[in-house]
Amino acid sequence: MATIELKQVEKKFGENYAVKPMDLTIQDGEFVVLLGPSGCGKTTTLRMISGLESVTGGRILLGDRDVTWLHPSQRDIAFVFQFYALYPHISARDNISFPLRAQGESKEAIEKRVKEVAQLLRIEHLLNQRPGNLSGGDQQRVALARALVRRPAAFLMDEPLGALDADFRESMRAEIKRLHIDQHATTVYVTHDQIEAMAMGDRIVVMSEAVVQQVGAPAEIYYNPTNLFVAKFIGSPGMNLISGGYAEGVVRIPGADNRYPVLEEWRRPIESVLQGQAEVVVGFRPESARLNPDGRLSGEVYANELQGAYSVLHVNINSSDIVHIRTDRLVDYPIGAQVQFDLEPKMVRFFDPKTEAAIKREVKV
Amino acid sequence: MSHVELQHVTKRFPGVTALSDVSFEVKDGEFFIMLGPTGAGKTTTLRVIAGLERHDEGHVVFEGEVVDDLIPADRDIAFVFQQYSLYPTMSVYDNLAFPLRSPIRRVPEDQIKVKVEEIAEVLRISHLLDRKTAKLSGGEMQRVSIGRAIVRKPSVFLMDEPLSNLDAKLREALRVELQHLQKTQGSTTIFVTHDQIEALTMADRIAILNQGRIIQVGTPEDIYDRPTTTFVAQLVGSPRINLLRAAKEDGSLVIEKSDLHMPVPLDRSIDREVLLGVRPEDILLDPQGEFGGKVILTEPLGVQTVIHIRSGEQTLLSLIPGISDLRIGDEIRFRILHERLHCFQLDGVRVQIPLHIEQGA
Numbered sequence: 001m002a003t004i005e006l007k008q009v010e011k012k013f014g015e016n017y018a019v020k021p022m023d024l025t026i027q028d029g030e031f032v033v034l035l036g037p038s039g040c041g042k043t044t045t046l047r048m049i050s051g052l053e054s055v056t057g058g059r060i061l062l063g064d065r066d067v068t069w070l071h072p073s074q075r076d077i078a079f080v081f082q083f084y085a086l087y088p089h090i091s092a093r094d095n096i097s098f099p100l101r102a103q104g105e106s107k108e109a110i111e112k113r114v115k116e117v118a119q120l121l122r123i124e125h126l127l128n129q130r131p132g133n134l135s136g137g138d139q140q141r142v143a144l145a146r147a148l149v150r151r152p153a154a155f156l157m158d159e160p161l162g163a164l165d166a167d168f169r170e171s172m173r174a175e176i177k178r179l180h181i182d183q184h185a186t187t188v189y190v191t192h193d194q195i196e197a198m199a200m201g202d203r204i205v206v207m208s209e210a211v212v213q214q215v216g217a218p219a220e221i222y223y224n225p226t227n228l229f230v231a232k233f234i235g236s237p238g239m240n241l242i243s244g245g246y247a248e249g250v251v252r253i254p255g256a257d258n259r260y261p262v263l264e265e266w267r268r269p270i271e272s273v274l275q276g277q278a279e280v281v282v283g284f285r286p287e288s289a290r291l292n293p294d295g296r297l298s299g300e301v302y303a304n305e306l307q308g309a310y311s312v313l314h315v316n317i318n319s320s321d322i323v324h325i326r327t328d329r330l331v332d333y334p335i336g337a338q339v340q341f342d343l344e345p346k347m348v349r350f351f352d353p354k355t356e357a358a359i360k361r362e363v364k365v
Numbered sequence: 366m367s368h369v370e371l372q373h374v375t376k377r378f379p380g381v382t383a384l385s386d387v388s389f390e391v392k393d394g395e396f397f398i399m400l401g402p403t404g405a406g407k408t409t410t411l412r413v414i415a416g417l418e419r420h421d422e423g424h425v426v427f428e429g430e431v432v433d434d435l436i437p438a439d440r441d442i443a444f445v446f447q448q449y450s451l452y453p454t455m456s457v458y459d460n461l462a463f464p465l466r467s468p469i470r471r472v473p474e475d476q477i478k479v480k481v482e483e484i485a486e487v488l489r490i491s492h493l494l495d496r497k498t499a500k501l502s503g504g505e506m507q508r509v510s511i512g513r514a515i516v517r518k519p520s521v522f523l524m525d526e527p528l529s530n531l532d533a534k535l536r537e538a539l540r541v542e543l544q545h546l547q548k549t550q551g552s553t554t555i556f557v558t559h560d561q562i563e564a565l566t567m568a569d570r571i572a573i574l575n576q577g578r579i580i581q582v583g584t585p586e587d588i589y590d591r592p593t594t595t596f597v598a599q600l601v602g603s604p605r606i607n608l609l610r611a612a613k614e615d616g617s618l619v620i621e622k623s624d625l626h627m628p629v630p631l632d633r634s635i636d637r638e639v640l641l642g643v644r645p646e647d648i649l650l651d652p653q654g655e656f657g658g659k660v661i662l663t664e665p666l667g668v669q670t671v672i673h674i675r676s677g678e679q680t681l682l683s684l685i686p687g688i689s690d691l692r693i694g695d696e697i698r699f700r701i702l703h704e705r706l707h708c709f710q711l712d713g714v715r716v717q718i719p720l721h722i723e724q725g726a
Contacts, residue, residue: 037532165402166560170604174673178662181693193533199664199671218665219688235667237537287668287686303544305566306585308602309646309669309684312566314541322541326668330586335548 002063002153002186003028004049009058011044017210018044021058024205024215026154029184031177033201035191037233040207042190043158049188050156051075062153078147080157085143086131092142093118093127099150117145120179137168144176154186161196173199194234198222206230222285224349228356231283231349237312237324239283243353246270246280253282255318258297263345265361273352273359280359281351286312286326288347295340299323301333315339367428367441367520367553368393369414374423376409376577383409384420384577394551396544400564400600401574407557410574411523414555416440427521440521443514447526449506453499457490457509460498464517484512487546504535511543515550522554528563540566561601565589573597590705595713598642604671604682606707607643618708623677625656627703635716642707645671648683650691654698660691674699 004026011019019041026032034042047053049060051072060068067075078099086095093114100110118124121141131139140160147155160176161169177200180187191197197204198218206213206221206229214226225231231239244253244260249267251260260282262270270280291313299317306329313325313333325341333339350359369391376384384406391397399407412418414425416437424431432440443464451460461481465472472480485491488508493501498509507527514522528536528543544567547554558564564571565585573580573588573596581593592598598606611618611627618627618641631639650672658676670689674681674697683699691697708716 166603167599167605174662174664174671177664181662195666198666218667222665222667222688233534236533238534285668303541303548305541305544306589307562308565308589309644314545335545 003061004154004186004188005061006045006049007059007061009045009048009055009060011041011048011053012056017041019048020210022212024212026186026188028186031180031187031189031200031202033189033191033197033204034207035194035197035201035204035233036207036213037192039209041210042192042205042207045207046156046158046188046190049154050077050079052079076153078150078152078155080143080147080155080160086139086146088131091128091130092123092134092145095131095142096127096145096149099146103150113149114145117148120148120182121145121175136164137172140164140172141175144179148179148183148185152185154188157187157189159191160189162191169196176200195236198234206233208233223347224358225283226358228281228283228351231351231358235285237286239285239349240289240323241281241283241351242317242321242323243279243281245278246274247278251280251282253297253317254321256298258317260296260343260348262348262350266348266350266359269359269361270350277352277354279353281353283349283351283358284343284347286324288344289323289325289341290344291325291327291339292342293340295342297342298338298340301335301337301339303335304333306330313339315341369521369553369555370424370426371410371414372424372426374410374413374420374425376406376413376418376420382577384413386423387574387577387579388423389572389579389582391553391555393553396547396554396556396567396569397572398556398558398564398568398570399572399574400558400561401580402559402600404576405559405574406577407559407574408525409577411525411555411557414521415442415444415523417444441519442521442523443517443519445510445514445522445524445527447529449503449510451498451506451509451513454497456494457485457496457498457501458494460509461485461494461512461516464513470517480516484516487515488512488542503531504539507531507539511546515546515552518552520553522552522556524554524556526558527556529558529560536563543567561603565601573600591715592642592707593715595640595642595709598707598709602644604645604684607645607648607681608709609641609643609679609681611639611641613637613639620677620679623679625676625679625701627701627706629703629706629708629718631708631716631718636710638711639716640709640711640713642709643681643701644705644707645682645684647702647705648674648681649700649702650683650685650697651700652698654700656699656701658697658699660693660695660697662693663689663691665689672697 006024008021010021036042048055097110097114123141161172203217204221205215208229214230221234242253244251249262299315302316302322303314305312311327311329313327315323317323371387371389374384374387401407413420424433462477465477490508528539568585570584571588572582581597589601609620611620613631616630618629658674661675662673664671665688669684669686672683708718
């Protein structure tokens with residue numbers, strides 16, 4: 001196992017960047033998720049690490065080896081794709097042992113190792129079957145077993161759950177994470193699904209338009225997004241982002257007398273960023289808003305969604321903004337009803353509408 | 366005004382029975398969603414209602430009139446498909462106006478303009494009216510498709526997975542807008558999906574289908590809180606409901622391979638062995654909780670965290686608010702909300718728990 005280091009790695013196609021120069025260090029045994037919408041550069045990044053795509057600048061280190069210009073087969077990494085890429089005409093056992101046979105290992109050693117990984121993935125009973133006879137999930141387990149079997153320095157996974165149906169994706173998500181916890185293999189995992197990224201990653205690298213937007217642990221990304229893109233992209237629904245006029249510690253949000261006084265600790269940072277500019281963006285998660293008949297903010301119910309364990313109320317606060325509020329389930333708010341709500345002051349964030357960057361709070365000493 | 370009823374509809378294709386004895390009623394102004402896995406018969410049912418498919422037995426009834434022999438055009442319905450079927454070379458305006466310009470309707474152009482602009486505003490596509498549809502994003506195209514279906518105010522909307530080709534964020538946004546639109550316009554809507562969240566969030570009532578049969582029809586609360594079978598219980602809710610084999614022992618239930626005893630009195634007529642269903646949000650972490658276990662995995666999803674708990678030889682999933690700082694290996698105590706337990710026979714059929722508070726909330 002090994003660390004992976006990207007130093008000013010970039011990829012250009014003609015004049016266009018697929019990935020702008022990026023630095024990233026992945027620790028030995030870490031599970032890092034590259035997350036972003038399609039076309040953000042996450043898969044290109046993964047392919048550069050694997051060697052399937054060459055870099056147009058920068059260096060890639062695997063452990064203490066510079067692998068930037070090594071052929072994929074010389075990098076000692078295993079790749080798991082969305083589509084299982086199994087050989088259809090040979091058994092699961094032969095598919096799994098393939099990489100070891102290619103390395104010329106002894107028959108006994110191969111048998112022992114195949115048994116180990118099959119046990120780990122709970123596919124021992126399927127070893128004699130051909131891939132075509134297996135369900136999608138079992139095929140993906142075989143593909144994972146094949147990747148695991150030769151103990152590579154790192155695993156690269158490109159949306160391995162993308163082709164599975166929702167229910168199954170959920171259980172495979174937990175399985176892969178359990179597997180990682182047992183094996184502690186350095187893993188880079190690509191997905192466009194923010195729930196998957198949050199659930200699985202030790203750290204998440206959020207990308208958009210060829211640029212790394214933020215790198216952090218799930219809680220950090222969720223509670224302290226660095227910019228409007230991350231705030232919106234993470235969460236379901238994403239963070240509420242409402243722009244309003246700022247003056248003297250109060251944000252005036254368009255709509256019926258909606259005034260939100262900011263906490264004292266936020267005044268200096270906001271004012272120093274705004275520099276007299278009048279607008280600020282207020283951000284809060286749906287669960288940081290509470291319905292309250294004496295609440296300072298108000299609006300009209302636009303839609304009410306039972307999500308299972310809870311509900312999400314969508315409230316129109318003015319002609320252009322709908323805020324999402326998490327509520328107890330089965331509380332009936334008809335469309336058009338007036339509601340009042342408050343925000344949990346500690347959980348409110350602020351953004352500069354010009355740069356779209358989060359305003360950082362003063363660190364109290 | 367439009368009331369749709371299916372009476373004992375059976376549809377066979379060579380070698381398979383696609384629908385067997387399907388009956389349900391959709392009330393005027395209702396948002397009715399058919400939910401089920403691939404191959405359940407949802408789309409076939411929708412196509413039978415539309416008249417695109419002829420059933421072999423039973424009747425399709427609109428407003429009390431049997432419409433079995435009416436062609437689709439005479440049923441006054443609008444169909445929205447998963448794939449948007451727009452005219453790529455026409456502007457958004459002309460696509461929306463198209464159904465009104467049909468020679469049978471003969472709507473004057475000035476009235477068309479009023480209607481198109483009204484619909485465009487409702488769907489927030491007013492700024493796109495002059496654009497060619499080929500230049501639109503997926504979400505915008507689907508809005509135009511919905512707009513084109515709505516513009517002539519048909520009596521019934523039929524929608525076949527209209528959101529499934531969109532990315533997650535867009536699906537979320539359109540879900541909210543569809544619900545708002547449907548409620549404010551009061552149009553009878555029959556919607557097909559395999560996505561349980563779409564069904565729970567939008568429907569007035571849900572019909573669960575599996576292998577061509579109706580399994581349960583009810584409000585989202587009915588389906589979520591009182592599933593009639595383990596199939597339904599597992600189909601809705603994320604993460605999935607915990608289903609645990611348990612045995613009756615003097616007035617309580619003992620979950621196999623664990624020390625979990627639940628004071629649930631079951632009627633004598635019920636088999637000794639049952640399946641106990643526990644929704645993850647009904648397992649609460651509590652230092653004073655009666656049960657103990659060990660954290661084997663945590664999945665922080667943002668608004669909540671899934672905790673995988675090992676207790677005895679059982680693994681239970683618990684859903685707790687916020688991002689948890691529990692770590693793998695932590696010993697924890699928990700309790701289970703008895704009043705929200707579900708109990709099923711081994712064949713999957715729900716059994717009533719006496720004194721059980723059979724209500725939501």
